[in-house]
Amino acid sequence: MYMKILSLITVAFMTVSASSSAENIYADVQVTELKPTTNVIWKRKNPHTPKYPIELANSGIRGCAVLSFEISASGKTESVEIISSVPKRKLGKSSRKMLQKWHWTPTSKLTEPAAEKRTLRLDFCIDGDSTEQAEEACKQQTLISCK
Template identity: 65%
Template sequence: MKNLLALTAFALMSVSISSVAKNIYADVQVTDVKPTSDFIWKRANQNTPKYPIELARSGIKGCAVLSFNISKSGKTENVEIINSVPKKYVGKYSRKMLRKWKWVPASTVAESAPEKRTLRLDFCMGGESTEQSQIACKQQAQLACG
């Protein structure tokens, strides 16, 4: 009987929690500010960057423009926030994210040399699917970041 009561209580809690919880769809769009086909370096991991959990929990979305160097060994260095909206949060998490990125030569013919780059990161949330958040992010990336 005791087990049955515990199981019933657990089932009721599960129903009430799942009826309140909703899915949050988010996307991060990475855009080269000065696109060119002759970059020396490309990101080692071409997957969409993960939306920072701290931003998602707070419902924060926005954009950041960052300038940085890629060293001769493919390491991200000297990350500078050029602009960020909202200023405090998105810039901070963008810098943190970018510092972890590894870079590989864009072609086998390219010689490993340092490179200065400027990227824009757009953090978007909303919609009823991942596809809808990706579309919203592509639209947001067309707007000024600032």
Template identity: 60%
Template sequence: MKTLKLIPIFLAVASVSALAKNNMLYGDVQVTNVAPTNDFIWERANQNTPKYPIELARSGIKGCAVLSFNISESGNTENIEIVNSVPKKDLGKYSRKMLQQWKWVPAKTDTEGVAEKRTVRLDFCMGGESTEQSQSACKQQAQLACS
């Protein structure tokens, strides 16, 4: 008798986990320059959309982070400061890690060797039934305050 009771419970757990594996999560990270200008000295070497950190996606964490940093004379990201982050712990930490990996190239040929101070906002968005829907949600979120 006890064996019969365990079988239905096992099947129920197995079917729930199988359903969870079939669900697709779509995420997007939008990069916005705070105080944009046409006179930037540096631009990101890789203009592709940053990848959503898998740890955040698994936890369902979304939100925004504003970071201030320096771009050195050689194009490295330095002195990253988290200005604001919602939720504070996770997005700030992952945003800083993401920025540390960014490499920069001169925006104009005559500006190499000059340092620059920058502030960017990273919006982490998840949801929707496609990548396009998550990107659209991210553009809308970027219009809201990050506080």
């Protein structure tokens, strides 16, 4: 299982206010590098946790998506392909849209930037009464297959 070779690059939390109620929804998004995990040419320009899509939070949608994409020689995300997504339709579509907005910066100034093929997993978790509980739910979720 390729989860053993994962390199967790981002874990953070956010509180999403649901428009239909006064209570908070605690959500976590984790980004896990799948391929390559070492010697990468590019890193995300904004390393902060991606924002949990409001429409997913309001609907209580949680799950994961594995995406393949290319980073162009100019640092733009291109050719995003959904490899798998649970649940399929909404989460895959939201993940693709999110990833297409990312910009990248070279990891080294010593080499000329080149295009790079990447695969990553996005985990979307909503759970509990605190960010800590959402984090724990997402840690457990990353151990589950995303198929």
